[in-house]
Amino acid sequence: MKNIPLIIIAFLLLISCGKEAKQKPPATAKKPEPVIVEFGFKFNDFNVVQDTVVSGDTFGSLLEKENLGSLKVHEIVEKVKDSFDVRKMRAGKPYTLLRSKDPSKKLQVFVYQPDRTSYYVVDLRDSVITYKKTKPVSLKRRTIACALDGSLSETLERQKVHASLATDISKIYAWSIDFFKLQKGDRFAITFTERYINDTIYDGVENLEASFFEYKGKIIYAFPFKQDTTSLKVDYYDEDGKVLKNMFLKAPLKFVNITSRYAKNRFHPVQHVWKAHKGTDYAAPTGTPIMTTASGVVENTGYTAGNGNFVKVRHNRTYETQYLHMSKILVRRGQRVSQGDVIGRVGSTGLATGPHVCYRFWVNGAQVDALRLKLPNSEPMAVKYKPRFMKEMAPLKRELDSVAKLKLNM
Template structure:
């Protein structure tokens, strides 16, 4: 092939090859220098008040059987300290028995000597954590991540289920059970239908303004079900320990009495004028309702009131009697443990004792007795009232208190639903 090339062409190719060789050698002698900007800096990672870049960091999870001692047994502690000595130093500030399987922990080690422990962090939840800092001296700090609270109002028309509608509105799924709890005595949430409407003003908590934690508080709510309007505002009456929900007129949304003194139960014997007593072996009236449940199950007072009597009798075993007002009283029998005292005020749903089988009982249960005007009656056959109405003075305070919240909801309903 080269024989066919002309002399000029051969000279030209020789010149090009020479330039390429010179260029390559030139690059080796004078390499291109990279600027500082071309070198990507290692990103700074900071969490739990530690700069991760300064340590060798091990992140792990507590496993069943782990203890504070076993978690640290492979590391060197400062000042020739052993794990037992460290445990003694931190036990007053750090609940060592509170370490739970499934919770995260972080170990910070010396970068040059990665067996040397510098700090230990136990993460209790999204917000709370404990730091055991060993860098200078042993310092234990129970800390919280910085949080912020944001207020917002969600308004929507039911399209499918409440949960689906909330999801489309960008709300947390945890809002559904909260709303169901607010309206538990007013609306059957299994029967809500397309076209029902709601609005809720709530406060939500975030970690460092970005990580969603949950609902802090529901400020006010509105629900329209089958064309009927239901407003709800949380309010704490002067004598109450906690808040309850009331409508726009100050009427309580919940009933005065819970349906049962237990959360999970089986009715083993109903109120009856004639029942065969399993212990006494004879027919007699049974002026109560028996709820069978495992030993130690919490017993709740079905309505707010004052503990009228506590004690023990051969038939009733350990018992508590609560006076709710001049008309109604309730009594709870066969307790394994009494948790209240005579004269104590109790709120609705407060735990007053534990299920047992004291007195005349063949097994663990609570016998629930109900008085109306001094006579024992069957609560299932009574038209029981809503919660005690507000006194007129407190009602005026309440109506003044909810004015801005009601005005805010009305404004949102007007914009969203033109009503």
């Protein structure tokens, strides 16, 4: 070692240090904690607890769990009562506790959310301050066009649309489309607006601007329109200004199956004899709401061995309908009902092999097949409003048709 020149020793030491430096893993920089701001507070500055009101919880009981003491809780409750009615707190609603980060974990802020867009803040940091705020809601508009694959709800969900739109659509087209007969591949397009809280949280469908459905090879358009701009009433019309709403709904139930049609002669599944079946059977789970298909007056309710629990409604001098085999009757004789009102629940009372409703229809006292009837429309659009309707409808129709052509090759 003594005979090795110093310059060589220095060189060897330098190489050795270089190897150690390469082998030593680099120090990783600590990632900064993401900043979370909610309800106007920086959550990073607090010990945060998010929970849900359960049955038996009160504002006072929730504060008592925070070791504030009975006198302090009473003082807070008294101070907030003018701006926050704590009696209206409901089970299932979320609340947030913001506590100090020190070992005491002292409650600083209490936040209660009665709905998705509004919230109450009780700030306890200096003095008791209470206020209500509403989160900003924005509307985003879009048009979708697709072919039916499964149920309407399932098809919409695949388009990332809230399933409630399926219910809205079924109501709009209840007089024009028998949703039991929609088939895979039937095409539709819808223009609608959706709500977003804070621009990011999806909050469902706000309204429908235009739509069309392909049904039995025909395209049926629907455009909302107010004849009187000062009125809240909105009706839906096709591209020619003809009202979609008929005097009668297509069926007394939603999204169910026809199991037996009107027939002059069929084999009765209970009595095991051939006889006429003067109604249409719609199968559905027990308890499913049964709607009156048109407005009118309840002519009769009761029970017979064959019909089970039933309701009969007279709509005018010409038309009557009857609903059989109910598990529960929800109206009384002489009661006035409006189209779509729930008058009973599906059951299997009387001569029935399973839960369903038998829907019967009379015209001038004679029973007829409701599915074969060409039923009357409701009040048409007044002529004076048609130019305004056509002007408002035209760009909406062009947009629907354009998107449908692009996505569905129509």
